[in-house]
Amino acid sequence: MDKNFRIAGKVSIADLFFIAAIIAALFFLREFAAPQTVKADDSVKINYTVELYRKDRDYINNVVVGEKLTDIEKGYEIGTIVDVYAEPYLEDSADFEAKTYKRAEVAGISNIYVVVEANAQISANATNIGQYQVMVGKEAFVQSKSFASGAFIVGIERMN
Numbered sequence: 001m002d003k004n005f006r007i008a009g010k011v012s013i014a015d016l017f018f019i020a021a022i023i024a025a026l027f028f029l030r031e032f033a034a035p036q037t038v039k040a041d042d043s044v045k046i047n048y049t050v051e052l053y054r055k056d057r058d059y060i061n062n063v064v065v066g067e068k069l070t071d072i073e074k075g076y077e078i079g080t081i082v083d084v085y086a087e088p089y090l091e092d093s094a095d096f097e098a099k100t101y102k103r104a105e106v107a108g109i110s111n112i113y114v115v116v117e118a119n120a121q122i123s124a125n126a127t128n129i130g131q132y133q134v135m136v137g138k139e140a141f142v143q144s145k146s147f148a149s150g151a152f153i154v155g156i157e158r159m160n
Helices: 013-032 057-062
Strands: 044-056 068-071 077-095 100-122 127-129 139-143 148-158
Touching (some): 044 077, 057 077
Antiparallel strands (some): 044 148, 077 100, 100 127
């Protein structure tokens, strides 16, 4: 080592630390930044429920059981519709006589729930149908041959 801290007059100690830091960073990125892969044969059948929010009561007639559901934004096929049902849309309203608020049904409006069956890959931190991530609370824009709507995913159930 000479007076400039170079080994054999060519490589300094700082150079060695810099090279070691680069190698450590590459190993870190390879281990932790690589996408998580799941084998296609690791798929699990799931049913997830999509809520079509504040729709006309007759809108339920547009949703056909057995049709394929597609994500409008990316074009991914995200399952097959297996069930559809409606519940009255409820809103808080003032009861002036009792001086309280109560939940009341809004005439002519329903929340429509579409149950979708799909094969998904489930990992420690995500449930994916192909490239499409399914999670409760996610806003989804969906379509089939007979309807298109904005919606929210409100439930996921593992079938097997």
